[in-house]
Amino acid sequence: MTCAQPVTGTTGIRWQKVLYERQPFPDNYVDQRFLEELRKNIHARKYQYWAVVFESSVVIQQLCCVCVFGVIWWYMDEGLLAPHWLFGTGLALSLIGYVLFDLVDGGEGRRKSGRTRWADLKSALVFITFTYGFSPVLKTLTESVSTDTIYAMSVFMLLGHLIFFDYGANAAIVSSTLSLNMAIFASVCLASRLPRSLHAFIMVTFAIQIFALWPMLQKKLKACTPRSYVGVTLLFAGSAFGGLLSISAVGATLFALLLVSISCLCPFYLIRLQLFKENIHGPWDEAEIKEDLSRFLS
């Protein structure tokens, strides 16, 4: 290319990267200093394997929640699990969780949010009253809709719950509200298939406990006592696996494989693939405004 050659007669003049001065160079000319500003992988992060495995436990937890819910519903539907027993257990576990919730950080979170115990009691009462009041309606709600439709709808809703759940990533798709609502919708759909209205009531209550309250406790555990959190996760995964094993061995195996691949294989791949990252930055990038411009706007 002729235009890329420096003009010999103008050796004294250095090329400048400006537009406001007339220079004896063609328009597309750059000199050797151009690539000096090239930077590589400035935003790439180095991951530790076990740290990634630890972080992936949130996904494991949520998968296990859905699995446990499915297993419990199956037991209820088959009549193998008495609703009173489930209710008692759920109540007891909730109380333990409630006490733990305050004990873990020494009541600091409660002081920060300014939420009183009376408000908690009111929320609990609202849950219980509404669910109990609506349970006869829920019982007859989907009588005329075929069971397959209900199953399909529930599966879609639970998948949506898993997709939109807030795993701690900062993405546009994350919406904890939508995720929770989808889980509740699925649980209402499934509860309406149970034989009696008491069953439906207890199923919906259980759904609130496992989809709304349990993740809150988890988050706090993870933040304050990571060691116990790992233990709880392992315990929970084990119980979900055991519950599924009692229903179907194949399903349990597949579930175990899924858990293992998510917690061990995916972090391994992430770290391996990180080595191939070639991210270049330089003066050709779009301008990035770092400063907060809001003070100029007013």
Add this chain to the structure above:
Amino acid sequence: MVLKAFFPTCCASADSGLLIGRWVPEQSSAVVLAVVHFPFIPIQVKELLAQVQQASQVGVAVLGTWCHRRQEPEESLGHFLEGLGAIFSHEPWLQLCRERDSKFWSCKATYQQVPTSPGAHSEDQVMLIFYDQRKVLLSQLHPPAALPDHQAGDATASACGLAAVFDTVSRSKALFRSDQFDEGLVRLSHWQSEGVEASILVELAKQASGPVCLLLACLLSFISAASTCRVFKLWPLSFIWSKLSTCEQLRHRLEQLTLIFSTQKAENPSQLMRKANMLVSVLLDVALGLALLSWLHRKDRIGQLADALVPVADRVAEELQHLLQWLMGAPAGLKMNRALDQVLGRFFLYHIHLWISYIHLMSPFIERILWHVGLSACLGLTVALSILSDIIALLTFHIYCFYVYGARLYCLKICGLSSLWRLFRGKKWNVLRQRVDSCSYDLDQLFIGTLLFTVLVFLLPTTALYYLVFTLLRLLVVTVQGLIHLLVDLINSLPLYALGLRLCRPYRLAAGVKFRVLEHEAGRPLRLLMQINPLPYNRVVHTYRLPSCGCHPKHSWGSLCRKLFFGELIYPWRQRGDKQD
């Protein structure tokens, strides 16, 4: 510019004499109005012209001479006629001459004064335009030209073009008042010279109309005073009045009659036409109503009608019951919620039961009611039709109730679902900014919202089906009522008098004129025949349409469908009520 001479066809066979008319200098056209026959005394002719000019404010003058040669050409007459130009000086001086046995006339226009530019035309091109004086006099141009200013006299000739011709002819009625049998000193020839056109009946009616109008106006003012009485304006009554189409029609009819029999004289032709249209439409309406009345009272038809009415209402109720029972099953395999279905079905069944008992309670009185209602037909067919519309509204009241219940329920569901769907997605409607914003809800809000959302979603098909069925029934009733209203509006607003006039006397309503070129011979002036171009029927209807009581539905089809979808109530009469407010 070509000189145009407008010549009345009725004067074509007149004896020789003087041409009387008006000269319109702007268009260089001469409008001949009449012919003065020999013998005459010039002073008397001038006096007559002065009288006419004073009466009509039109500059009537002697325009020239008219020579009709029946026998051998008379040399002396020709000289005499030329001499007349010296007595009645006019610029230009027309000399029309009709030869014996010849269709072609000769016409000369001479300027006696020395032309400003020597060598220019002293004899101009002339065009003869024949017109029918009677038709031009009686016709009314559309659209009306700028209102002729009666005080301004000659200045009104500024009315452009042919409107000036029409104006001149219509204002020189004073000239046409005398016929040839009068003992007048000046003998004229014009359209009424064979005898003045008049009718004894018309004259009698004109004389009688004054007292009759006065009497009826008094009567009507009493009635309207009674109708504005304070008792009728109390709350429930005024509400009922505004909803019943009969009252609306009666009020409209009262206004019409007040306008017809008002003692004030109509100021312009359009007002007169409006009055006549109203009178004819009222008369036709009453005649049709009387025909209906006589038909009803022959062979005891009212009794048969009353006997038929209760079974029909029963039948309708029975059909509705069947429909409800069908809906309470699983209609068309739809996924209905059984419990809600049963509740709604029983509620509506009970309503129908109430309705049937009400009808049976009414049944002994129905014949008497119908008899009295039938009498109202003598007020006009429109009143009877309005009453029929009201009766239909009353008899289908249960359908209306069902529709309102269904629509309210459906509207509630749709509104609830739309806001709960926003909650489901974690959004909310921001009223201040008129948009959907994201919002963080509490756990219990989310839970209750989603629970309600699920319940509403599964109950929606049931409500929507009930709503759909009852809306269709309601639309049927509204369509029937709308057709009746359309008929009433048609009778109220159709300008029957104007249409009749257009049919029988097409020249009375003129859209303009048209010209026909008559047979032509070289060297002779061009002859045109001016005819009246009648107004097309659609323009007659458009121009003279009477104001109806105006209850046209205002919303378009799109907005109607939108309202139906969102479950808003549709009233046929809402617009009218709004208009009055």
Add this chain to the structure above:
Amino acid sequence: MEDELSFSDIYGGRLALQRRYYSPSCREFCLSCPRLSLRSLTSVTCTVWLAAYGLFTLCENSMILSAAIFITLLGLLGYLHFVKIDQETLLIIDSLGIQLTSSYASGKESTTFIEMGKVKDVIINEAIYMQKVIYYLCILLNDPADPHGISQVVPVFQDCLTAVTLPWRASLWCSSCLLLDGDHGICTD
């Protein structure tokens, strides 16, 4: 005085233009459209009747046949009375006005007379019709409220949309005739 020219309209049909000069101040242009051809009439009638006969064999209801006859008759009457135009005439009378007449095949005539005082201008307008540009003659009318405004555009020979050459000549004649009247300067463009 009379002469005759022939043109083709935008569909390719033949049009005959007759010019009559009654006097220097009065002339007439008369445009005759092609007559209703027997072939098209027969084909339309046959189509309707065949369709009606097909329906009749399906439903075996003789009402259909009588309905078809009525529809054909009414359609023909309506077509002749409201749609089919045989002749369009433009009569120009100096210092008086312009008269447009269209005579329908049934003999109905509709006439519009435009007074010379209302004529603002006579122009040739161009329009896009299907895939080509057509030119037609228009009369612009004065707006009484606004001395510079135009209240209406009246197309001349509207119903037999003509090819390029005809309006050009007609416009020449029209303008030359109007120019006799010194008050109204008429230009063509």
